[in-house]
Amino acid sequence: MVVNSVRSVDAGAALVDELGTDVAHYVQGDVSVEADAQRLVSETAERFGRLDVLVNNAGTTQVIPHSDLAAATPDVFRRLYDVNVIGAWQLTVAAMPHLRASGAGCVVNVSSLAGVRPTGSSIPYAVSKAALNHMTRLLANVVGPEVRVNAVAPGLVDTPWTADWHDVRAAVHAMTPMKASAQPDDVAELVLTLVRSRYVTGEIWVVDGGLQLR
Numbered sequence: 001m002v003v004n005s006v007r008s009v010d011a012g013a014a015l016v017d018e019l020g021t022d023v024a025h026y027v028q029g030d031v032s033v034e035a036d037a038q039r040l041v042s043e044t045a046e047r048f049g050r051l052d053v054l055v056n057n058a059g060t061t062q063v064i065p066h067s068d069l070a071a072a073t074p075d076v077f078r079r080l081y082d083v084n085v086i087g088a089w090q091l092t093v094a095a096m097p098h099l100r101a102s103g104a105g106c107v108v109n110v111s112s113l114a115g116v117r118p119t120g121s122s123i124p125y126a127v128s129k130a131a132l133n134h135m136t137r138l139l140a141n142v143v144g145p146e147v148r149v150n151a152v153a154p155g156l157v158d159t160p161w162t163a164d165w166h167d168v169r170a171a172v173h174a175m176t177p178m179k180a181s182a183q184p185d186d187v188a189e190l191v192l193t194l195v196r197s198r199y200v201t202g203e204i205w206v207v208d209g210g211l212q213l214r
Contacts, residue, residue, distance in 0.1 A: 155208030
């Protein structure tokens, strides 16, 4: 397993230590930079000799009220697309030869409920995740049967990033049938399910505690 981040180097190294350096390796890099994406894949293949699964989990956002159109500038769109869409594309393209060679390659993109429903932290973020969802289906259509491509689309997840989103969290808890926001393990469990499901491809699996029903 290879763990990647741009800034959280200490956290990445700590996770590798926890998992064990015999099975895990940390690589710092920015997936929105093509050279970094290619280096991440090549270092993975060099370290482990193969690449079977790619989880495109890198993502960013900027909180902007949907009604504030002026604040959603082209620069915001470009910055979010660079990570959320182009980063996932660059990693997938770089990894594809290795995934095909594995015989059962799998890509799981971490999207968002905002890419499925008209919600999310900003319009640029939601649009980037909608693009990621469509890219998931387009790729699945052309890289099978050697490689499967799916996505998970979480609603609100309790992470350090959303720790101060108190009003949003209260609204989610009030609205969802499950009366809770997601934990990281809830999303990870679904990612693992998609990795193991050999006959599923081109799907966007929502994990939102039923929020989209409301």
